[in-house]
Amino acid sequence: MSNTVTTAVPAAQEPMKFKKPSQVKEIWRRFRKNKGSMVGLILLAFIVLVLIFADFIVPYEDGIVQNLALKNQAPSAEHWFGLDSYGRDLFSRVIHGGRTSLGVAVLATISSCIVGSALGAIAGYFGGKVDMIIMRGLDIFMSVPDILFTMAVVVAMGTTFANLIFALTLAYFTNYVRLVRSQILSLSEVEYVEAARAGGSGSARIIISHILPNAMGVIIINTTLNVAKIILYESTLGFLGLGMPPPAPEWGLIISEAREFMRTAPHILLFPALAIVLTACSVNLVGDGLRDAMDPHLKS
Amino acid sequence: MNEQNILEIKDLSVIYKTDLETVKAVNGINIAIKKKSTFGLVGETGAGKTTTARSIIRLLPKVGHVTGGSIEFEGQNLLDLPEDEMRTYRGNKIAMVFQDPMTSLNPVMSVGDQIAETIKIHNPHLSKEDVEKRVEDTLAMVGILPSRKIDYPHQFSGGMKQRVIIAIALACEPDLLIADEPTTALDVTIQAQVLMMIKDLRDRLGTSMLMITHDLGIVAKICDDVGVMYAGEIVESGTVQDIFEGKNHHPYTEGLFGSIPDLKATAKRPQAIPGLMPDPTNLPEGCVFVERCKYAMDICRKEHPQLSVSGTHKLCCHLFDENGNRKEANHG
Numbered sequence: 001m002s003n004t005v006t007t008a009v010p011a012a013q014e015p016m017k018f019k020k021p022s023q024v025k026e027i028w029r030r031f032r033k034n035k036g037s038m039v040g041l042i043l044l045a046f047i048v049l050v051l052i053f054a055d056f057i058v059p060y061e062d063g064i065v066q067n068l069a070l071k072n073q074a075p076s077a078e079h080w081f082g083l084d085s086y087g088r089d090l091f092s093r094v095i096h097g098g099r100t101s102l103g104v105a106v107l108a109t110i111s112s113c114i115v116g117s118a119l120g121a122i123a124g125y126f127g128g129k130v131d132m133i134i135m136r137g138l139d140i141f142m143s144v145p146d147i148l149f150t151m152a153v154v155v156a157m158g159t160t161f162a163n164l165i166f167a168l169t170l171a172y173f174t175n176y177v178r179l180v181r182s183q184i185l186s187l188s189e190v191e192y193v194e195a196a197r198a199g200g201s202g203s204a205r206i207i208i209s210h211i212l213p214n215a216m217g218v219i220i221i222n223t224t225l226n227v228a229k230i231i232l233y234e235s236t237l238g239f240l241g242l243g244m245p246p247p248a249p250e251w252g253l254i255i256s257e258a259r260e261f262m263r264t265a266p267h268i269l270l271f272p273a274l275a276i277v278l279t280a281c282s283v284n285l286v287g288d289g290l291r292d293a294m295d296p297h298l299k300s
Numbered sequence: 301m302n303e304q305n306i307l308e309i310k311d312l313s314v315i316y317k318t319d320l321e322t323v324k325a326v327n328g329i330n331i332a333i334k335k336k337s338t339f340g341l342v343g344e345t346g347a348g349k350t351t352t353a354r355s356i357i358r359l360l361p362k363v364g365h366v367t368g369g370s371i372e373f374e375g376q377n378l379l380d381l382p383e384d385e386m387r388t389y390r391g392n393k394i395a396m397v398f399q400d401p402m403t404s405l406n407p408v409m410s411v412g413d414q415i416a417e418t419i420k421i422h423n424p425h426l427s428k429e430d431v432e433k434r435v436e437d438t439l440a441m442v443g444i445l446p447s448r449k450i451d452y453p454h455q456f457s458g459g460m461k462q463r464v465i466i467a468i469a470l471a472c473e474p475d476l477l478i479a480d481e482p483t484t485a486l487d488v489t490i491q492a493q494v495l496m497m498i499k500d501l502r503d504r505l506g507t508s509m510l511m512i513t514h515d516l517g518i519v520a521k522i523c524d525d526v527g528v529m530y531a532g533e534i535v536e537s538g539t540v541q542d543i544f545e546g547k548n549h550h551p552y553t554e555g556l557f558g559s560i561p562d563l564k565a566t567a568k569r570p571q572a573i574p575g576l577m578p579d580p581t582n583l584p585e586g587c588v589f590v591e592r593c594k595y596a597m598d599i600c601r602k603e604h605p606q607l608s609v610s611g612t613h614k615l616c617c618h619l620f621d622e623n624g625n626r627k628e629a630n631h632g
Contacts, residue, residue, distance in 0.1 A: 190403060192405055192406045195398050195404045195405075196406070198391060200418065202384075202387060209409070
């Protein structure tokens with residue numbers, strides 16, 4: 001019986017080398033697999049690039065200078081998106097308006113995320129009276145309808161870029177407080193936090209280096225999803241005439257102005273609406289992909 | 301406090317108090333751990349072993365309160381220390397190894413960073429290079445390639461994770477290591493490996509140890525002294541010889557040994573102790589073991605037994621007089 005099995009003997013084994021599998025690289029590898037999210041990401045990158053280089057693409061003045069003789073002109077080679085009811089170049093208005101809309105949305109998201117996460121972390125980690133005070137304060141904020149609340153703030157303080165961000169932050173930080181608090185409540189019971197405490201770590205270190213990094217996935221995903229919501233919300237404010245003061249362009253404002261000419265010049269409504277939909281969609285797609293890519297249970 | 305002891309627990313009582321009930325988890329226990337020796341705390345689930353360990357490093361859950369007694373570590377009563385001073389003890393002088401290696405490591409931090417964290421907390425003056433050097437030394441000490449410090453916990457097996465956890469605990473060369481069932485979550489072959497490694501490192505570093513386990517085999521292998529815990533009390537304690545040999549034992553200890561399968565005896569089933577542990581919210585007035593004890597007498601229900609001492613061997617049972625001799629008359 002000669003069933004000798006010949007196995008390939010590895011030649012002169014090199015000492016194994018281990019490379020750091022960076023978290024970011026891992027997430028990117030998994031994110032790339034999701035086609036929808038990649039489309040969203042490319043679209044979003046394109047939108048952001050256009051907004052950043054808006055001044056090189058089309059001058060801001062084109063969107064401000066009125067030319068009533070040409071009002072409501074349909075799209076042409078000269079004016080890609082046509083002209084609005086005051087004869088202003090819609091392409092310029094949509095692109096420059098996007099800077100305000102997206103800028104406000106992103107900054108408001110970041111600030112509400114920071115404020116909300118900090119409050120949520122404090123409430124969740126310390127519990128007891130601190131938790132009670134923060135959460136009851138939050139209840140007061142949440143008992144007023146968002147839109148009413150933001151309108152009140154904007155009306156009282158005036159419509160400037162900073163005030164818009166402030167108002168939107170006040171409307172949206174409550175989400176993060178609850179989210180982060182619940183994450184912290186469940187995470188501060190886990191064994192590795194317990195183990196870190198047994199190793200002599202203090203509260204601040206435990207929150208910063210153990211709890212928040214583990215809650216980060218959920219926070220980041222919520223943030224990307226919120227950007228889309230705030231873009232829509234900010235447009236709503238603009239639509240209600242509580243956005244940036246005219247003639248400064250803004251997606252919501254353009255739509256609100258286009259309302260009267262919906263039948264005669266639908267392009268005025270179409271392009272800003274399309275811009276909102278595309279941006280919100282792409283941000284949502286990216287958020288979805290991030291959620292899947294960052295979930296450790298889906299690691300493959 | 302005796303100079304030879306590193307830790308003395310005197311008359312420690314711990315309760316868990318909620319709105320609805322008060323759980324008496326630990327009831328007046330005494331433990332002394334000699335320098336460079338290992339004390340094994342055995343008992344079934346819920347006996348208060350982990351509560352005792354957590355009281356030592358003062359990490360009881362929020363509802364847990366120490367209601368009496370003292371825990372002296374190198375002459376300092378740990379229960380008197382303010383929280384920030386207590387923190388300098390944790391991980392530095394007293395370290396703890398938790399039961400479950402799967403959940404005791406932070407999944408988003410590389411193992412090297414986790415070891416480095418403890419080192420940095422207790423040695424803030426060390427340079428980055430020195431910390432890294434110590435991380436590598438510590439990993440090598442527990443038998444893991446130092447190059448793996450950049451890996452994340454999910455890239456390690458259970459046994460390796462437990463080694464990392466032990467590395468974290470030993471990174472600052474603590475004087476006392478509390479191991480809370482360090483091998484319970486591992487499979488048997490890995491258990492033996494990890495246990496031998498703990499034993500080896502303990503001898504090499506001269507660490508005193510409190511070994512919490514419900515495995516009498518582990519106790520026999522690595523402990524010097526043993527305390528048998530039941531319903532928050534230490535019912536019998538002594539050296540390993542006192543507990544494993546000799547005739548006079550607490551009925552609970554007898555029961556524990558009876559429940560180990562015997563390789564030599566033919567076709568004899570291990571004898572489980574009948575019944576359950578008493579409800580810790582409502583402990584019996586007399587002996588805590590009375591409901592399950594086959595020698596139970598009238599006095600056992602009425603009076604809490606006194607401590608019987610013979611040399612290093614102590615037990616707490618009405619069957620024995622204060623010198624540890626069996627009272628003949630009451631037998632039955």
